[in-house]
Amino acid sequence: MSDDNPINAVESSLGIPSTPNTSAAGTLTDTLGQGGPVLWILALLSVAALAIVLVKLWQFSRLRLNASDPVERALRHWSQYAPESALVALQGSPQPSARLLARTLEGLSLPGADLGLLREELTRFASAQLEQLRAWLRALEVIAALSPLLGLLGTVLGMIEAFRQLELAGSQVDPAILSGGIWQALLTTAAGLSVAIPVVLVHSWLERRVERCGHRMEDAVTRVFTRDLGRDVPPSASIAEQPEPQTTSATTAAQHAS
Template sequence: MDPLTTQILDPLTTPDLLSAPELLDSTLLPSVAEPAPSQLDTLVNLLDVGGPVVWILCVFSVFALTLILLKFWQLSVTGAGGKRKTLNALTSWNQGKQSLAIEQLNSSRQALPRLIGTAMRGVHQKGDTPQLREELSRLASIEMENLRSFLRPLEVIANLSPLLGLLGTVLGMIVAFQQMELAGNQVDPSVLSGGIWQALLTTAAGLIVAIPVFLAHSTLERKTERIAHDMEILITSVFTRNCLDPYIPGATQQSQKSGEDWKTADGAINAA
């Protein structure tokens, strides 16, 4: 046994270890590992490295996410639920049950059923008049303006985020080259590479914000256009309830019945 091990194991010489810490081998003591940084710490570090541009992009992302969730909820309620209720009322309307159709839409607070209900009440009370069509066109424009609300801010965020990221990259590159100039002939490559990746971080953050917002804006815009298309067709169906319209359940059946009655009458005339 070597002298160092004998001295460590000897209880009489143990107090000497306190006065001679160099005798302790690091392999004899348990090593304490440094705690790994959490994801939150890493995120905060990236925000600090990115600077004000990344913080602005974070605010943009939170604002855009709120608008996207709000608009998807609004258009889902107005589109799917409102269209289903409107088609049921138009089925009754095409079958000649005008009072029932109006009653089905009276209590609705959704844009599409409310507008179609107004058209039905106008036709039922005053008939097809130019004034009624103008009023319905005005109301439809108001409803569509409400449905298109907050789509413009999403478009601005989708277009502005990459530009902000590029601005942050340019500013970061300026700082990196200034550090190279101050270093003179003793340029450390790690300083340059560190400045470059910090500068490129803002561009990546801008694209991360812009791409999902752009996709969400395109989807919401398409949903809005579809609701506008449905609104135009359904309003027209109120005025042309006696015509063949395969878009509305009940209208086709009524038109087919009218065609059969016409064939029966035509056959009776020819027989006479």
């Protein structure tokens, strides 16, 4: 039975052996096998990085890091001297900034609250919240730094193997042996960079979101403690009440002498 596939006909005319169609899974397995154990390690690291990113996205979405409504609404109530309404606005919010603000208002509502101890407790609580947000981000950083090094290691090992095959070939050196060994060796470097580059970008983006959350937490607490700043004394009155500069004895003596 003749083969009516034009691609196979062209391959036969050029002397290229026709290869059967393989599945995507088989092609991926063959590629990983040609890259050696280093490529398998990079594949596992990429899967781990993807899992960490998905977990962090789910965590940030559940905590609603980008939403500022409960905190701003509570601060408006606080500025209007309505601490009870501010606490109601924060009730049930999973945001770290909202939880920190609620703890701040609860501490200030206690009779005889020590502001120094309250600030220390708020600092501890904020650090614990940020530490939970940064969980597993260090693992992403390690994967981003380790992947190119593993790719380079695979390239070096592949080049060593290619030159070893050339040595074993002796005088019957086939250029295909060298070229095949080189592209298989460079495959691990390409894989390492392919893993590292997106991981670096995603890690920077996640770290920036954590930093913004920390800034909002600090801003909210500062606005609570500085609510009455400059409200009692208007600027004109504060300037008018400044004491006049006192003349020194040397200045007085100079005026009498003149």
